Amino acid sequence: MRQTTEHHEPVRSCIGCRTQRPQSALVRITNAAGDIEVDGPSRGRGAWICADKTTERQVAGECLETAITKRAFARAWRTDIGADDITNIRRHTGHL
Numbered sequence: 001m002r003q004t005t006e007h008h009e010p011v012r013s014c015i016g017c018r019t020q021r022p023q024s025a026l027v028r029i030t031n032a033a034g035d036i037e038v039d040g041p042s043r044g045r046g047a048w049i050c051a052d053k054t055t056e057r058q059v060a061g062e063c064l065e066t067a068i069t070k071r072a073f074a075r076a077w078r079t080d081i082g083a084d085d086i087t088n089i090r091r092h093t094g095h096l
Contacts, residue, residue, distance in 0.1 A: 016063030
């Protein structure tokens with residue numbers, strides 16, 4: 001007889017607070033050729049940020065600011081990012 005097993009959910013790390021959480025508790029921000037998307041299709045390099053606990057799909061502001069301060073997006077995306085890119089990240093995440 002076949003036994004059912006628990007469903008495994010991938011675990012990812014927030015680039016802001018470095019906390020490991022289930023993928024469903026994080027929001028993926030991608031950068032494909034300078035085109036920044038929040039929770040968009042899985043194309044380009046991605047960075048995971050904690051979701052805001054109140055809205056479920058919005059990015060947590062404190063993790064976003066920590067990631068920007070630590071230059072974590074540049075490391076995660078393996079590219080240089082400038083002030084315009086930071087502004088685009090804030091605009092796409094609703095933290096402008």
